[in-house]
Amino acid sequence: xxxxxLSLRNRIxxxxxxxxLGASILIAGVTVxxxxxxxxxxxxxxxxxxxxxIRENIKFVLGNTTHIVTTENxxxxxxxxxxxxxxxxxxxxxxxxxxxxxKLLIKSNESFFRDTTxxxxxxxxxxxxKKSRDKRFLRRSEVNGQKFQSSYSYITDNQFKPLAIxxxxxxxxxxxxxxxxxxxxxxxxxxxxFMLVLAILLxxxxxxxxxxxxKIVSEKIIETRLDKxxxxxxxxxxxxxxYTLVAAYNSMIDELEESAVxxxxxxxxxxxxxxxxxxxxxxxxPLTPMRLxxxxxxxxxxxxxxxxxxxVVEYTNTLIQQIDxxxxxxxxxxxxxKMPAQQNEILNVPKIVKLxxxxxxxxxxxxxxEKDEILAKFDRTQLIRVVTNLVKNATQALQDIENPRxxxxxxxxxxxxxxSVSDNGIGxxxxxxxxxxxxxxxxxxxxxxxGLAMVKNLVETYNGTITFASKRNKGTxxxxxxxx
Numbered sequence: 001x002x003x004x005x006l007s008l009r010n011r012i013x014x015x016x017x018x019x020x021l022g023a024s025i026l027i028a029g030v031t032v033x034x035x036x037x038x039x040x041x042x043x044x045x046x047x048x049x050x051x052x053x054i055r056e057n058i059k060f061v062l063g064n065t066t067h068i069v070t071t072e073n074x075x076x077x078x079x080x081x082x083x084x085x086x087x088x089x090x091x092x093x094x095x096x097x098x099x100x101x102x103k104l105l106i107k108s109n110e111s112f113f114r115d116t117t118x119x120x121x122x123x124x125x126x127x128x129x130k131k132s133r134d135k136r137f138l139r140r141s142e143v144n145g146q147k148f149q150s151s152y153s154y155i156t157d158n159q160f161k162p163l164a165i166x167x168x169x170x171x172x173x174x175x176x177x178x179x180x181x182x183x184x185x186x187x188x189x190x191x192x193x194f195m196l197v198l199a200i201l202l203x204x205x206x207x208x209x210x211x212x213x214x215k216i217v218s219e220k221i222i223e224t225r226l227d228k229x230x231x232x233x234x235x236x237x238x239x240x241x242x243y244t245l246v247a248a249y250n251s252m253i254d255e256l257e258e259s260a261v262x263x264x265x266x267x268x269x270x271x272x273x274x275x276x277x278x279x280x281x282x283x284x285x286p287l288t289p290m291r292l293x294x295x296x297x298x299x300x301x302x303x304x305x306x307x308x309x310x311x312v313v314e315y316t317n318t319l320i321q322q323i324d325x326x327x328x329x330x331x332x333x334x335x336x337x338k339m340p341a342q343q344n345e346i347l348n349v350p351k352i353v354k355l356x357x358x359x360x361x362x363x364x365x366x367x368x369x370e371k372d373e374i375l376a377k378f379d380r381t382q383l384i385r386v387v388t389n390l391v392k393n394a395t396q397a398l399q400d401i402e403n404p405r406x407x408x409x410x411x412x413x414x415x416x417x418x419x420s421v422s423d424n425g426i427g428x429x430x431x432x433x434x435x436x437x438x439x440x441x442x443x444x445x446x447x448x449x450x451g452l453a454m455v456k457n458l459v460e461t462y463n464g465t466i467t468f469a470s471k472r473n474k475g476t477x478x479x480x481x482x483x484x
Contacts, residue, residue: 016203024192096167356387369410397425422477428470
């Protein structure tokens with residue numbers, strides 16, 4: 001599958017949108033992570049404060065009791081005057097007291113979290129509590145979707161001798177914090193939604209502004225042609241990189257024009273040199289028999305010869321024939337070199353084409369037209385020259401062909417008119433297809449080879465085109481199209 005290629009403008013647009021979305025997702029993620037971290041820290045510190053306060057309260061009770069402070073007397077001491085229940089209400093926490101072996105001695109609420117309060121502390125907890133440096137073990141758990149931080153610590157006497165184990169089940173109530181988080185995320189979402197809309201608009205105009213200069217440069221580069229005058233790029237308020245690119249393009253245009261001028265001059269000079277050679281060669285051909293005729297007449301002239309008048313007539317006929325040949329060569333060259341003037345005459349194309357065919361006597365030339373009237377702007381004389389040249393070339397391609405056929409067809413193609421001349425002649429060889437319209441090219445033994453070049457010149461003057469299709473020994477079709 002072909003890889004999708006995005007334009008620079010679309011890349012800038014998508015990058016800015018993704019940047020805003022990525023920033024919003026990142027900030028939301030960091031916010032949630034920070035909330036969870038701060039929530040854990042808040043509950044941990046709150047539990048430590050409550051635990052410290054309860055321990056101080058228990059220490060005060062133990063210091064003012066009349067009973068002997070022992071592990072076995074802990075329930076009696078803490079139940080005296082309901083001290084354990086008073087501490088639970090003051091600190092808004094439930095507390096359990098276990099002996100050093102983990103067996104429950106007393107708890108502040110018999111009905112509180114029956115499924116979470118065991119009469120015996122797990123041996124793993126007792127071991128971790130003994131190994132801890134600060135003689136305190138914190139256990140996190142979750143019951144029925146509620147999170148707890150359970151704190152285990154030793155209760156000591158005045159000699160810091162462990163008497164019992166204090167267990168505080170602390171419920172992490174995050175409702176208020178979660179509500180604050182949701183409110184913050186909602187406001188953050190609204191802000192980033194507004195920023196996203198703003199970023200879409202900003203990225204659209206910004207990408208359009210950034211790529212505007214590049215688009216102008218690319219359009220100019222696409223329009224650059226060797227055969228026409230190219231305009232330089234003028235851009236204001238562009239970046240330094242764009243100015244450098246524009247300067248390089250304008251410099252290239254200057255060099256291109258210089259190269260085009262040199263190339264055109266060289267091609268014209270070469271073409272005229274070749275043409276001059278061809279004209280000189282064609283003119284020399286009739287000059288040689290003319291010279292020989294004059295020399296022969298000079299040597300053999302005898303006023304007393306009874307056949308003198310007959311010889312003079314033969315001599316003059318020979319000269320006139322050669323002079324006519326040179327005149328035809330000069331006319332052909334003149335017709336090719338002369339640019340036809342556009343007359344913009346409204347013509348009935350089928351009628352003019354049929355008129356042009358009247359000069360041919362060959363019975364194998366046929367004419368067809370889908371309409372009797374197809375109007376177009378073209379010079380009458382020039383259109384006749386186009387048709388006669390194409391038909392003449394077709395007849396010359398039919399020499400030594402059995403059952404020769406030439407079909408001239410006129411068609412209406414909307415805004416264009418099409419004239420096609422097809423034959424079943426010898427066709428055009430592959431090596432000659434690129435030379436057909438060259439001014440000096442011909443495959444015939446005589447002629448200047450200017451016919452098709454002149455037709456192409458005429459048709460293109462009227463903003464038309466001429467094309468051909470050919471198969472060797474099958475035939476050729478020349479098609480001329482020009483606007484109405």
